[in-house]
Amino acid sequence: MxxxxxxxxxxxxxxxxxxxxxxxxxxxxxxxxxxxxxxxxxxxxxxxxxxxxxxxxxxxxxxxxxxxxxxxxxxxxxxxxxxxxxxxxxVPKLPDFPMTSEGVCEMFMAILRDKDLRFQEQAEEIGRLKERIAQLEREKNVSGVSYQSVPQRETVDSL
The missing domain is CATH 1.10.260.40 (lambda repressor-like DNA-binding domains)
Incomplete structure (x- = not known):
């Protein structure tokens, strides 16, 4: 290096x-x-x-x-x-494939495998995000606190 x-x-x-x-x-x-x-x-x-x-x-x-x-x-x-x-x-650099029908098929199969792997990673990330949203909604419902529902305290000036 x-x-x-x-x-x-x-x-x-x-x-x-x-x-x-x-x-x-x-x-x-x-x-x-x-x-x-x-x-x-x-x-x-x-x-x-x-x-x-x-x-x-x-x-x-x-x-x-x-x-x-x-x-x-x-x-x-x-x-x-x-x-x-x-x-x-x-796009990732593809390995060199011979320009025969078998080589072209292998190249496209490599592209499809890469695409499938990225889709799987994205699906897993979406699943994690959905679970996090559900967790946050559960926490919100458990706390039940709403900022608008909290009564205002009287101040010395309002007395």
Whole structure:
């Protein structure tokens, strides 16, 4: 894990954001909590990017932390991309398949397996959210407290 390689990947990630019309260097720097001068120093290889900035970049813009830190995997996390000026999707890189009928079938099967896995993960998350909503509703009903039903106390001024 070489700092200069991490910096180069950071710059590549920033350049990909700049290609997204509507994003500017100053806007990206502001979103990452970096002063423009420091951001410029990083982009010009005169300063190394910090881990807190890398973590924020991953969180705000859907970059893959393994790619940024280790150079492994895809640049972007698959799914809907956050922080873009227009809606965008990142798709995982598919393994190389021979361009035969069997290879094409295997490629589509891999895509379907990935889709099914994402649907299953989403269904599980929806189930957890529904259970949490039900729990909150039960807690609300048990407490039975309503802010409008609490009588106002008399103050000294009203006496």
């Amino acid at each position: 070489d700092k200069s390689e991490i910096n180069q990947r950071f710059i590549k990630a920033i350049n990909s954001l700049l290609q997204d019309k509507g994003l500017t260097k100053s806007g990206i720097a502001q979103s990452l909590g970096i002063k423009p001068a420091k951001f410029s120093e990083i982009l010009n290889n005169r300063m190394n990017v910090g881990t807190d900035t890398l973590a924020l970049l991953c969180d705000l813009y859907s970059f893959n932390a393994n790619w940024l830190l280790l150079g492994e995997g895809n640049m972007l996390n698959p799914g809907q991309l956050k922080g873009r000026s227009k809606p965008a999707m990142a």
